[in-house]
Amino acid sequence: MSITHEDIALVLSDALQNEQLDEALATLKGLRPVDIADALELVEPELAWGLLTRLPDRAEVYAYFGPDEQVRLAQEFPAEVLAQLVSEMPSDERTDLFKRLAPEQQGRLLPALAKVEREDIRKLASYQEGTAGALMTSDYAMLRADMNVGQALHALRLEAPDAETIYHSYVVGEERKLLGVVSLRDLILADPSTKISDLMTEEVISGEVSEDQEDIARRITRYDLLALPITDGHGCLVGIVTHDDAMDVVSEEATDDFHKSAGVTTSVGNLKDAAIGLLYRKRVFWLVLLVFGNLFSGAGIAHFEDIIAANLVLVFFLPLLVDSGGNAGSQSATLMVRAMATGEVVIKDWLKLLGREATVALLLGCTMAVAVALLGFIRGDSMVALVLALSMVTIVMVGCVIGMSLPFILSKFNLDPASASAPLITSVCDAAGVVIYLYIAAQLLDEVSIV
């Protein structure tokens, strides 16, 4: 868009300060809820709240506010205004908000809601974060198998205002048992007298409430679905996950893995707004762990002190050799972690991939060995060059094998493969690298001094 949210916010502030509500509303005319939310978040809270409640699609706009704004706003509203707003929200976002509210606010809100909404919130809030249940909405379109197309379209017209999507309707029987799915496309193409039971697809792709949200998102992507029906343990329909929620999951999970790859533990939310303390806590763990992990490399160095003293040239290449293992290993780990995240690679592929990884590592190691041997020859002698070449090949291969195996080992123990982060690989490869390097040096360079 040409005009920014800052511009809109300025216009709004002016209008509202002069109590020209209609002007303010006119400014927002034709803007999408997410844009209105972004603009309103920049306006003086007191002014924004008055305007929000007068917007036709206020619930949608409110749903697009950041979590903190939503809660702050919720505290200011009188209970019935909040209840009104909340009852207009999609059931999944309504539940997310409810979970964020302080207990006393929850107590204030619940009585003001209609019984059906109260129970809906209680039910949805009971599902564990990160599962299909916590992601799904209960605002879906339902049909009965014995309806004909005409009746179905009539029913959908009634459900349309509340349902998140009417483009796919779910056909249910006794106790909401999921029997089939029918698309609005098929409905408007079919003859009005056709029975839904003859029109519906009976092989429904669905998910279960307890499933991981990543698996749900992956299924929606794989089958290019608009929404995935979610059933309880008994195959009864309890909600749907829509494609846009799945897309958010895909993006969030990618961000999490991305951060983990650099040893940033768990999500930091929007980086721009992240507090210093939060960023510190998220990052310090691996860094400090690495410091102590170095006890091992240090011990290794101490053990080979004499050979170092006798051949100080070895020190020139210590950082290089140590890093090379870590870098090559991180590459392997990153490739594996992402492939496991997108489902390209599963745990049983490990052995199959190990052989290929070793070959790639050998090639990489040899190439780097040539390069480092060159430097070694310039700075030292042919013997040093040999030590460096041998060490490089070994270290890179060890690094790659560790890097590619670690994600598998982690997920074998039901840990997140993405925890196989660069810092972790680096610490492990450091110790290994130092020992390999100096051990090889000790063997070869000792012999030399004897000759």
Added chain:
Amino acid sequence: MSITHEDIALVLSDALQNEQLDEALATLKGLRPVDIADALELVEPELAWGLLTRLPDRAEVYAYFGPDEQVRLAQEFPAEVLAQLVSEMPSDERTDLFKRLAPEQQGRLLPALAKVEREDIRKLASYQEGTAGALMTSDYAMLRADMNVGQALHALRLEAPDAETIYHSYVVGEERKLLGVVSLRDLILADPSTKISDLMTEEVISGEVSEDQEDIARRITRYDLLALPITDGHGCLVGIVTHDDAMDVVSEEATDDFHKSAGVTTSVGNLKDAAIGLLYRKRVFWLVLLVFGNLFSGAGIAHFEDIIAANLVLVFFLPLLVDSGGNAGSQSATLMVRAMATGEVVIKDWLKLLGREATVALLLGCTMAVAVALLGFIRGDSMVALVLALSMVTIVMVGCVIGMSLPFILSKFNLDPASASAPLITSVCDAAGVVIYLYIAAQLLDEVSIV
């Protein structure tokens, strides 16, 4: 699903070897195209091809084959069979396939296609990879503003078989000028006599053919769209990008950035099928660069040779200090790269974020300094501990500032911020770290020896 694609493939192979085509078809009954494709890819090509052409949704199944399978298959088919299949494919996937075919195959295919399809392919194939034009499909539903709802629904029933989605129809005027959008939901809720011009939304969120596919995907996510209309320079509708294609883009781009973060240049496709040579080429660049990058750290070490010889204890901590800068820097870079990729952070935020980053780095550095000083005191003396502490704080701060700034600098020069990879940061921070560490040591430890 309980039964795997391997199971299905086995059953198919048996049936096909005994020429029981109907049995084979029965096995695939009720399976989704993507699942059929996965199973068929495991079956003997000759057998699979015969079956594919007899499937009702063969075009969809074929579209789900891997790029290489598609091309291999295309070579075997007689021109008219291929043309038949291709004409049934969605226009965007049809074009992708066409681009992959060898020139002679393209020459074989084109004449067998209907004129309109030929031109459609030529047009779509002309757009540059990675742009909206290359991503979009021309199978969209179009309406005229002067139609009424009844006529519109009738028109959609006719368009439905070919359009990728009829849930949003685009209202166009002269020369396909995009005037508005109307959802099928609104259409079935509206009175049949309502004019489309009164029903349609005139503020259409759209994209331009030349836009980057990442921006297109981001817009679809932001506004939770089912599809985004794509216009040429003059605001005329030329195609749509659907939500499922956008979702694939989001996932691909995440994978690319993820790989770049570990210095794996550009995509390797499906990791499981990636060839050894490919993996080698994608990974070797940064690793070898790092080796030569080490010339600087090496020079640094050489410059301080005496102080090292006099205080060998310094060597114990060399790998640690060098890594710490690289790790902290990689964290900063990763946070920035991902935030820029998701659009949370833009280039003008740099200065704003720099201050905060420095503070976080200072805290991280101090924490790590305490840890390393402890080790230094155990292994050396209080003076060594001091050297280590000072060096650690400085190195971590330098590392973080480099790490967070590099992505901004890169995108300032229109390079991909994701190229600020761990190996790059490591090489830069290595050299800086060595010099800082040994310089500080030279200052402090010299004094000591004088005393």
